[in-house]
Amino acid sequence: MKRHLVSAMALATALVGLAGTSAGAGVATRVAARASVTGAMSASMPLVRLALSTPVAASQLPPLVVHPALATSWQQIGPREVQAVASGMIAPVRYVIDVPTTLSCTTRCRVLAVASHDASAGVDVTWEDQLLATLGYLPVTFTPLTTASDPVQMVPGTYTWAYPNLPAGLANQWRVGGANVILTGALMSFQNDHHLATTGVADATTWNALLSAVRAHDVSAHPYNYVLVSMASPEQLTLYVAGQARFHTLVNTGISVSPTATGTYPVYLRYTSQTMSGTNPDGTHYSDPGIPWVSYFNGGDALHGFIRATYGWPQSLGCVEMPFAAAKTIWPSTPIGTLVTVR
Numbered sequence: 001m002k003r004h005l006v007s008a009m010a011l012a013t014a015l016v017g018l019a020g021t022s023a024g025a026g027v028a029t030r031v032a033a034r035a036s037v038t039g040a041m042s043a044s045m046p047l048v049r050l051a052l053s054t055p056v057a058a059s060q061l062p063p064l065v066v067h068p069a070l071a072t073s074w075q076q077i078g079p080r081e082v083q084a085v086a087s088g089m090i091a092p093v094r095y096v097i098d099v100p101t102t103l104s105c106t107t108r109c110r111v112l113a114v115a116s117h118d119a120s121a122g123v124d125v126t127w128e129d130q131l132l133a134t135l136g137y138l139p140v141t142f143t144p145l146t147t148a149s150d151p152v153q154m155v156p157g158t159y160t161w162a163y164p165n166l167p168a169g170l171a172n173q174w175r176v177g178g179a180n181v182i183l184t185g186a187l188m189s190f191q192n193d194h195h196l197a198t199t200g201v202a203d204a205t206t207w208n209a210l211l212s213a214v215r216a217h218d219v220s221a222h223p224y225n226y227v228l229v230s231m232a233s234p235e236q237l238t239l240y241v242a243g244q245a246r247f248h249t250l251v252n253t254g255i256s257v258s259p260t261a262t263g264t265y266p267v268y269l270r271y272t273s274q275t276m277s278g279t280n281p282d283g284t285h286y287s288d289p290g291i292p293w294v295s296y297f298n299g300g301d302a303l304h305g306f307i308r309a310t311y312g313w314p315q316s317l318g319c320v321e322m323p324f325a326a327a328k329t330i331w332p333s334t335p336i337g338t339l340v341t342v343r
Helices: 125-134 181-193 204-215 324-333
Strands: 011-015 029-038 048-052 065-067 072-078 081-086 094-105 109-120 140-144 157-161 225-230 236-241 244-250 263-266 269-279 285-298 301-305 320-322 339-342
Touching: 029 109, 048 094, 125 140, 125 157, 125 181, 125 204, 181 204, 181 263, 181 339, 236 324, 244 324, 263 285, 285 324, 285 339, 301 324, 320 324
Parallel strands: 225 339, 301 320
Antiparallel strands: 011 029, 029 048, 029 094, 048 081, 065 094, 072 081, 094 109, 140 157, 225 236, 236 244, 263 339, 269 285, 285 301
16 A cells, blocks of 8 residues: 655545446446545545546445544545545544545445545634633633534534633633634643643644543533733732632742743743752852742743742842742642733
């Protein structure tokens, strides 16, 4: 079996076998098929088109073989032309399609030879939104407008912001069907809960886990938390738990030559204790052992405990420092994927 790699826009064409006479009842007819395959799979486009050497009815053809399994159906587009379309949900994974190149046909056809083609489908962000909202990983609820036989099926619906007490600046970053940091954080949180690499990217393994979780109603076991760091004087941090402000503490952000970057970022790495080392603005090196309750959210910037005489004004090299007791209180509520806004 020969494998052909197909780019997203390329069409692969193969002609194998000998032309025969009209396929039908009686003696088996050998039918050659010239295949056009698009590498970018879409529910709105055919997966495969076959130009046949002999007229064959679509109903005579066996199901198209796709790995991983995908339900398809053949459609007649001419006496010698058929196309296969997806009748099942196309997941954003890599597929291999076994395209018939030679068939033997009587009243039914059987495949004698195939050419295997790679194809893939991109992530449908709106579908990703639906799945993560259904599982409780997004700060929005999803209400379907139609009933589906399979709970993972993409359906039209409405999204409602679930936490009106969260800062408006966070809600303004959310958009249905668009890549945004809220979606990235939610996916990282899901990946962390399911012991997957916390990349924030919906690869094949993550997508299959999402589908399985929705079918099993395996919803998020923790509330939607959020951290807001204000650099207005005095600098302070607010922890929101399930949309409510639950904890406040004075903090220190970065000094002018090493400022804390503003923006919204997902927590991506955590330690209960760590030795932090690096270079001071004057070129000297530092190494601080035993820094507790560390949650990295943007490069080398992290939430963590640090002993200072006072808090509430810029003193760090970019991290958000706070008293040890405050850091200990916050740390359990900032798992991977938790969003941190610095403004």
